[in-house]
Amino acid sequence: MTAAQTRRTxxxxxxxxxxxxxxxxxxxxxxQGRDVVDAIKTLLRAEWAGEDAALLTDAMDTS
Known part of the structure; x- marks a missing residue:
């Protein structure tokens, strides 16, 4: 392992x-005018459920 790899880990x-x-x-x-705490909660829940939440707009209900 190089020194750079060690630093990155x-x-x-x-x-x-x-x-x-x-x-x-x-x-x-x-x-996007969204509540920051709600956005973080939504992304965490999606991650914990094994869902792909790469985009905030995909994870948040826009209706």
Whole structure:
């Protein structure tokens, strides 16, 4: 394993990646005028249910 691969598998890298994803979801929800907490809950529930929730618009009820 190279030094770069080791850095990418460390806890700090994983935490930074997680925070970047959360920040992206928050920005997207705000831009779409959605409640941020509801958006995160919806995406987590979809993930836990094994559903593909790659897009916030797919996961959220737009009706």
């Amino acid at each position: 460390g806890t700090g890298y994983k935490a930074a990646t997680a925070w970047a994803i959360v920040a992206s979801v928050m920005r997207t929800a705000e831009q």
